[in-house]
Amino acid sequence: xxxxxxxxxxxxxxxxxxxxxxxxxxxxxxxxxxxxxxxxxxxxxxxxxxxxxxxxxxxxxxxxxxxxxxxxxxxxxxxxxxxxxxxxxxxxxxxxxxxxxxxxxxxxxxxxxxxxxxxxxxxxxxxxxxxxxxxxxxxxxxxxxxxxxxxxxxxxxxxxxxxxxxxxxxxxxxxxxxxxxxxxxxxxxxxxxxxxxxxxxxxxxxxxxxxxxxxxxxxxxxxxxxxxxxxxxxxxxxxxxx
Numbered sequence: 001x002x003x004x005x006x007x008x009x010x011x012x013x014x015x016x017x018x019x020x021x022x023x024x025x026x027x028x029x030x031x032x033x034x035x036x037x038x039x040x041x042x043x044x045x046x047x048x049x050x051x052x053x054x055x056x057x058x059x060x061x062x063x064x065x066x067x068x069x070x071x072x073x074x075x076x077x078x079x080x081x082x083x084x085x086x087x088x089x090x091x092x093x094x095x096x097x098x099x100x101x102x103x104x105x106x107x108x109x110x111x112x113x114x115x116x117x118x119x120x121x122x123x124x125x126x127x128x129x130x131x132x133x134x135x136x137x138x139x140x141x142x143x144x145x146x147x148x149x150x151x152x153x154x155x156x157x158x159x160x161x162x163x164x165x166x167x168x169x170x171x172x173x174x175x176x177x178x179x180x181x182x183x184x185x186x187x188x189x190x191x192x193x194x195x196x197x198x199x200x201x202x203x204x205x206x207x208x209x210x211x212x213x214x215x216x217x218x219x220x221x222x223x224x225x226x227x228x229x230x231x232x233x234x235x236x237x238x239x240x241x242x
Contacts, residue, residue, distance in 0.1 A: 028052050033214060033237040040185050041236035043069065044217065048238065056213055056240045058194045059141035061183060071184045075118035075135060080110050083117065087136065109138070122182065122189055124159060124174070124220045132160040133174070135181070155181060157191075174220075182220065190235065191218040214239040 030048035032041055050064040051057065063070040080087065084107055109115050116137040121130040136156045157174040180192040194213050216234040 028056065028240055028242045031239050031241070033239050034234070038236055040190075041217070041238070043067065043185070044236070045238055048240075056194075058179065058213060061181060061192060063183075069186045073120040073122055073133075073182055073184070073189070075120045077116065077118050080115050080117035080136065083134075084110050106138075114138075119160075122220075124189060126188055126219075126221055133182075134158045134160065154179060157182070180215065189220045191220055192216070193218070195237075 029052055030045050032045055034041075047064050047067050047070060048057070051062055054062075061072065063072070087110075088106060106115070118135045118137075120133050120135070122133045123129060124131045124133055134157070136158070137154065138156070139154050159174055179194040182189050182191055184190075192215050194215050215238045217236050217238075218234050
C-alpha cells in the first residue's frame with residue numbers, strides 16, 4: 001500500500017480559494033434606488049445584505065434573526081378545488097381586458113394540483129380589524145432562478161368579504177401577478193414584488209446592464225384599491241447587482 005503524504009501548508013490555501021470561489025459565485029449587493037429617508041427601506045436593505053452571498057430572494061423572502069421588526073404571516077394551506085368556481089368567477093371579472101373568458105387553463109391546472117392556495121388573518125387595511133386573506137400561487141419559482149418573470153413565483157391575493165356564505169365565499173381582488181408576497185414591518189403589512197428590467201439607472205448614475213432584478217415595496221392598504229387605480233406608488237425600490 002502506498003501512503004501519500006499530504007502537504008497541509010500547500011493544501012490549505014487551495015481549499016481557501018475553492019471556498020472563496022463558491023461564496024463569490026453568488027456574492028452580490030442590494031442597494032436603495034428610492035426613498036433613502038424611509039427607515040423601512042434602509043432596514044430592508046441591511047437585512048437583504050446579510051444574505052448577499054445567496055442568490056436574490058426572488059423565490060423566498062428571508063429575514064436575519066437580529067431584525068425583530070420583520071416577520072412573515074402564518075399561512076394555512078387549503079385545497080383550491082373547494083374554491084374553483086369562485087376563483088374562476090373572480091378572475092374572469094378581474095382579467096376581462098386580457099382574457100374575456102378568464103385565465104386560460106386555470107381549472108385544468110387546479111385539477112392537476114399545479115395551483116396552490118393559502119389563507120391567513122391579516123389587518124390588510126391597517127385599521128385594527130383583521131381580514132381573511134387568500135394567496136393563490138399559479139406557477140412555482142423555477143429552480144434555475146434566472147430572475148425572469150416566467151421563473152419568479154406569481155401570486156394573486158384576495159380578501160374574503162364580510163359575512164360570506166361558508167360554502168360559496170366571496171372574494172375581493174387585491175393584487176395579481178405579485179412576484180413576491182406579504183411581510184410585516186413593525187406590525188404593519190407590506191407587499192414586496194420583484195421586478196425584472198434589462199436596464200435601469202440608480203440615483204448614483206450607475207447603469208446596471210443584464211438581468212438585474214429589483215424589489216418594490218408597497219403598502220397593502222393601497223392594494224385594496226388596486227382594481228380601481230393601477231397607479232400605485234412603491235414605498236421604496238431596492239436593486240441587486242453582482
